[in-house]
Amino acid sequence: MIDRERLSSVTDNVLFDEEMSKHTTFRIGGKADAFVNVENALEIEKVIHFCTDTDTPYMIMGNGSNMLVSDKGIRGVVIHIGSGMSKCRIEGDEVYAEAGILMSALAKKILEANLTGFEFAAGIPGTLGGGIYMNAGAYGGELKDIIESVTFICPDGLIKTETVDNLDLGYRHSMFMQGGYTILSCKMKLKKGNYDEIKSLMADFNARRSEKQPLSQPSAGSTFKRPEGYFAGKLIQDAGLMGCSIGGAMVSDKHAGFVVNKGGATANDVLDLIEHIQKTVKEKFGVDLEPEVRLIGEQ
Ligand SMILES: Cc1cc2nc3c(=O)[nH]c(=O)nc-3n(C[C@H](O)[C@H](O)[C@H](O)COP(=O)(O)OP(=O)(O)OC[C@H]3O[C@@H](n4cnc5c(N)ncnc54)[C@H](O)[C@@H]3O)c2cc1C
Known part of the structure; x- marks a missing residue:
């Protein structure tokens, strides 16, 4: 049983007995005991601290676009990293983005900055954090190709930044699948490109999706x-x-x-x-x- 009063004192952003079908693209899933829409890394740390201190299980989710949540739902706390953590900064050909940004929204910002290399991800309906966890990819590209480093909370609570070579990214695989990691943000390196060409490649990929996918x-x-x-x-x-x-x-x-x-x-x-x-x-x-x-x- 979750200590609801104590969790409510840790964060204002908690919902109890939340239907997970509202948060998954499958529109399936029973209730989560607690669902926290986090707004920053400090809040995540506080919620994780609450969970370890009270022996409450927790899990991280992004946009729920690669999940099947059971009918019995989720015991413990779901930490939802979404729009509350979606800041992005672009400096030259380097992109710094928080885990909760949707890849579609990030693609628009990258297009505005005339950077190429992220087109493949524009139509993937997940967050950047979920994308890194899955090493999401499409049309011959994958996040592994453009990520320089990722900042995350380790199972022992320490915040670390690792370069891409140390993340064991492979086909729909990452080190983060070992469990207990929370991806906070990442740095990507792209290339200068031509606005119209980037836009038309994104449109082409999206048209192919609409034509082939349900x-x-x-x-x-x-x-x-x-x-x-x-x-x-x-x-x-x-x-x-x-x-x-x-x-x-x-x-x-x-x-x-x-x-x-x-x-x-x-x-x-x-x-x-x-x-x-x-x-x-x-x-x-x-x-x-x-x-x-x-x-x-x-x-
Ligand atoms: C219509 C459709 C088309 C799709 N097309 C593609 C495609 O072309 N290519 C592709 O690769 N995928 C595709 N997907 C699958 C999905 O969108 C991707 O896997 C996406 O990267 C998942 O992101 P998410 O934020 O929704 O993650 P979620 O579904 O919320 O989570 C997925 C996993 O990542 C973990 N996770 C999420 N965020 C974090 C975080 N910040 N820190 C630690 N762990 C985290 C969760 O615990 C969970 O285990 C598609 C899905 C749909 C519905």
């Missing part, structure tokens, strides 16, 4: 990682699973790599469908599909 239905993006030598969507499509549904969860009939919430889906519906897809693809093609979506909360 953007009008709630989802968490690609459900599975790309298995080596294959494309998850193609395997799922070739297995005849396009449009297949369990409860309110459905394999998109526009892009088989996406599981969508066609209305009223529970996390269990999605999990059952994920299992069904994995089993069918394994039986037909002998390939293991690993979820890219992070499974969060009380199972």
